[in-house]
Amino acid sequence: MCELHESGIEWIGAIPSDWSVGRIGGLYSLRNQKVSDIDFQPLSVTNKGIVPQLETAAKSNAHDDRKLVRVGDFAINSRSDRRGSCGISAYEGSVSLINTILSPNGEMNPRYYDWLFHTVQFGDEFYRWGHGIVDDLWTTGWQDMKRIIIPIPSVDEQEKIASFLDKKCAEIDLIVSDLQSQIDAIEQHKRSLITETVTKGLHDVELIDSGIDWVGQMPQTWISIPNKYLMYKVKNICPVYDGEDILSLTTNGVIVRDLDAGGKMPTSFDGYQRIKPGNLLMCLFDIDVTPRCIGLIKNHGLTSPAYSQFVMKEGAYAPYYYYYYLMVDYTKELLHMAKNLRHSLTEDQLGAIKAPKPPYDEQVEIANYLDAKCEEINAIIGEKALQLETLEEYKKSFIFEYVTGKKEVPST
Incomplete structure (x- = not known):
């Protein structure tokens, strides 16, 4: 050395x-x-x-x-x-x-x-x-x-370092690619599990046509019903900010914005609304570019007026409909119905769209089952994502140490 x-x-x-x-x-x-x-x-x-x-x-x-x-x-x-x-x-x-x-x-x-x-x-x-x-x-x-x-x-040393990094980083990239493929496959399995469970239930029963294109057949004890009979929109406008948590709808759910980690405080709270745990939060505007259109609220706080908060009516269980609309969001079915230039839906348009309604006890059973299964799957995905992050950080450190000569290219 x-x-x-x-x-x-x-x-x-x-x-x-x-x-x-x-x-x-x-x-x-x-x-x-x-x-x-x-x-x-x-x-x-x-x-x-x-x-x-x-x-x-x-x-x-x-x-x-x-x-x-x-x-x-x-x-x-x-x-x-x-x-x-x-x-x-x-x-x-x-x-x-x-x-x-x-x-x-x-x-x-x-x-x-x-x-x-x-x-x-x-x-x-x-x-x-x-x-x-x-x-x-x-x-x-x-x-x-x-x-x-x-x-x-020296030019000779430049050649040695470049060739070494070409080879070694290609090997690391192969491992990264394989891990990412595993994560994608597990994520796809989770989506399939949610789709199968929210549309077919957990029991082997006779199926009938739901009349909903993206649902297909559903158990004969279920009915198809417009959303307006399942939920209604509320808008609890915040008159003044009083130190509440700021919540955002993300691909990881409805989360508290971490202002200490770089999350930005809104420049204005005009139109911001108070939201409550147990309600659904949906984004019905710019559906074509929104990463996630549905979330289940688990914390009190304030959120953007761009989102719509829905309270469930009697006989509708919010966690079941969260999973159901998560399935709908995966394939962007609502986007196909939003034909205007803003790719947006009004409350009335959403209310007219039909959704399956299992008996209430089945809704609870399905949601509890998916909670447990998705927790297991997310833990596996999280572990592999951590491996990915570790590999990426290792690669960055590895490259820097060789391009600055802190590590010497092996002679063999």
Whole structure:
């Protein structure tokens, strides 16, 4: 192992004694040629590198407002909210003006610097050199970026490190991919279990047609009934904020917004409503972009006027209908009915949509069964998600230690 010495640069720390440091501007030159995306293939700069323009990318009619990218150039998004979006281009094309395009100078191994520029530590340093009014509009231009100091190993060492990280990180990525596939399969099993249970019940009984397309057949002792006979909307407007918890509807349910962990306090409480445990919370606006449209309220607090709070009528059990509408939300059935431009439903439209109504005791039985099963499944998913998180953190640390020479590439 080569002896280490302090680089004198805080974000880099110690490096091998035979390495040097230098500014990015000495290694790269700026390519700042404007071109048209009609003449040059439009590309996107992502955290997975440079790819053909994504369907989700914001597009403009100003076709000439693009920057030229040549094969082998390094492109990096200058905005802080796109941290980690960078890479070596395998394409000739054009990218958004918000990106900085760099052409390598002299002899180097660009793959080594690609690994270095993807580290969290470089991302923090890149951000530190930026300017802006607010965090999410913070940008780091070339005039500042070129002054950032980075480690400079020999070209042979750059090649060794890049090749080693290519191989080892590919192995880690395979494990990550396998774990993610396992999580996806377990999540799909949970969805299937919920669908089967809320539409067919827990007992082997004769089935009849429900008359509801996404339900199909249901037990003969159940009925199909419009939602307006199952629940009604309430809106308990909050006249003044008095320190209550702020609740949000998320993919993890109706949760208390953690203001200490970066959750934002509303700028205004106009229209905010008090909500009560045991009621349903639904999002009926912009259903096409809402990650989750249904939640079961478990805490007192305040929530956005964008949500609708429903109280169950006699004979309807909120936890059963939470699971039922969770099933509906998985396949976005409500979205198919929201035909207006805002992809939204009114209370009356929701009230007219039919839902199954099992006998009340069965609703309770189904909800209790799914509570227990989903708790077991979520524990397994949580364990695998923790493994994923651990692997991702290990990979980040692993890369940084090798690109800064704190660990030496094995000779075999």
